[in-house]
Every structure is written in C-alpha cells, then in structure tokens.
Amino acid sequence: MNRIGSVVRLQLVGWPSTLGGAWVLLAGIFLVNLALFASIGAGGDAVTISPQTGAVSSIYIIMFVGGLTTFTQVFPFALALSVLRRTFYVAFSLLLLAQSLLFGLLLTLCKLAEDATDGWGIGMDFFGVGPLDQDNVLLQIVVYTVPFVVFGFSAAFLSIAYKRWAMIGMFVLAVTAVVVLGGLAVLITWQQWWTGIGRWIADQPTAALLGGWPLILAALAAAAGYLTIRRVTP
Known part of the structure; x- marks a missing residue:
C-alpha cells in the first residue's frame, strides 16, 4: 500500500498543470462566456431564451488529455524506477477515481452557485x-463525476494500446470500431429498431442513463487497460 501511495505522489508531481490547469482554463472560458452574454444583454437585444453554453465540457477534454500524458510520459519514467506495471495502474485508477469525485463535487458547487444567482445574474x-x-444534489454529483471516470480510463487504454502496438494498433482499433458500429447501425436500420431503441432510452431513469450505463463503459476500458499494460514495454 505504501508503494501505491508513492506512485500516486509520483503521478501528482505535475499537478499544477493537470489539476490546477484544468480549473484555470475552465475559469477563463467561464469569464469569456459571462462577458459575452452580459454584453449581448447590455446591448438591449431581446433575449427570449436563457443563454446556454456547453463550454463546461472543456474540463472533461482536459481529463482525457491528462490520461494520455500519464501513460506516455510518467509511465516510462516509473518503469525506470522499477515500479511494477500493476502498481502503476492501480495507483492511476485510485487517483482517477479520487480526482473524478473531487471534480464532480466542485462542479456541483458551481452549479448550486449558478442556481442561487439565477444564472450569474444574466440567466446563463x-x-x-x-x-x-x-x-437532486447526489444525482448531480454522479452526473458530473462519471464522465471523468469514462474519459480517464478510455484515455489510459488508448495510450497503453499505442505504447504496445504503435500506429498499427491504433489503425486496427479504428477499423474495428468503424466495422462494429457501422454493422450495428445497418442491423438496427434493417430490423427497424430505431424507434424501439429511442423509446427504451427515453424510459431510462436519469441515474441509469447518465450514471449507470457509462460506468459499464468505464469498467470495460479499465479492464482492457489493465490487461494490456501487463506486456507494455517502455
């Protein structure tokens, strides 16, 4: 356990550019959006709907990039220090889960502040x-947290696969994804299942749709990464 803790600290060496940088970037994007929509309102234009922006997704993209850099930069250095592959991956997984929960909590607090100020005073x-x-506050935390886990483990698997099989592996993964997804689309269209699938999705509770099913994807990516990293060379 002490060994895992040491590897966690190793992965946190560059935390100002990963943990802190994510929030600095998000804050900058938020201020730009706030100034933009405030200036639109100040110009006297009639706004019939609340200003909306999907810029919060930027922090999830940063999480994805962080997962990539952990295994392309920190992982080889850890192996040079005789850190076991299994130990490194377990440490990464624990850190990812803790970071995802922390980010989910912080985003929830920001959401509560947004509600309390009626969209920062401009309905944004x-x-x-x-x-x-x-x-529901607890469901809100789950909805914010789960995508971080999905993006983190997906990035880890992709970077591990690249280190093991290089570009040929990425090509095979891409072709496989296109064939499988394309085949499913053809099958669903042929059998006329789109309406039924849409109805099934609409009937899903929010907790399952945004918190349950994505966790299955995260678990699959985590397992694939764990199995792949065992034979990766620096």
Whole structure:
C-alpha cells in the first residue's frame, strides 16, 4: 500500500498543470462566456431564451488529455524506477477515481452557485446544461463525476494500446470500431429498431442513463487497460 501511495505522489508531481490547469482554463472560458452574454444583454437585444453554453465540457477534454500524458510520459519514467506495471495502474485508477469525485463535487458547487444567482445574474446556464442539470444534489454529483471516470480510463487504454502496438494498433482499433458500429447501425436500420431503441432510452431513469450505463463503459476500458499494460514495454 505504501508503494501505491508513492506512485500516486509520483503521478501528482505535475499537478499544477493537470489539476490546477484544468480549473484555470475552465475559469477563463467561464469569464469569456459571462462577458459575452452580459454584453449581448447590455446591448438591449431581446433575449427570449436563457443563454446556454456547453463550454463546461472543456474540463472533461482536459481529463482525457491528462490520461494520455500519464501513460506516455510518467509511465516510462516509473518503469525506470522499477515500479511494477500493476502498481502503476492501480495507483492511476485510485487517483482517477479520487480526482473524478473531487471534480464532480466542485462542479456541483458551481452549479448550486449558478442556481442561487439565477444564472450569474444574466440567466446563463454554464454548469447546468441540458441533461447535466439535475434537481437532486447526489444525482448531480454522479452526473458530473462519471464522465471523468469514462474519459480517464478510455484515455489510459488508448495510450497503453499505442505504447504496445504503435500506429498499427491504433489503425486496427479504428477499423474495428468503424466495422462494429457501422454493422450495428445497418442491423438496427434493417430490423427497424430505431424507434424501439429511442423509446427504451427515453424510459431510462436519469441515474441509469447518465450514471449507470457509462460506468459499464468505464469498467470495460479499465479492464482492457489493465490487461494490456501487463506486456507494455517502455
């Protein structure tokens, strides 16, 4: 356990550019959106709907990039220090889960502040956009947290696969994804299942649709990464 803790600290060496940088970038994007929509309102233009922006997604993209850099930059250095692959991956997973929960909590606090100020005084929906907007606080935390886990483990698997199989592996993964997804689309269209699938999705509770099913994807990506990293060379 002490070994895992040491590897976690190793992965946190560059935290100002990963953890802190994500929020600095998000804050900058938020201020730009706030100034933009405030200037539109100040110009006297009639606004019939609440200003909405999906810019909060930027922090999830940063999480994805962070997962990539962990295994392309930190992982080889850890192996040079005789860190076991399994230890590194377990440490990454624990750190990812903790970071995802922390980010989910912080985003929820921002969402509560947005609601309390009636959209920052101008009716802007920055944090509570579309399906991300939940009335239940606990569900709100889940909705914000789960995508971080999905993006993190997906990035880890892709970067590990690249280190093991290089570009040929990426090409095979891309072709496989296109064939599988394209085949499913053809099958669903042929059998005329789109209406039934749409009805099934609409009937899903929010907790399952935004918190349950995505976690299955995260678990699959985590398992694939764990199995792949065992034979990766620096």
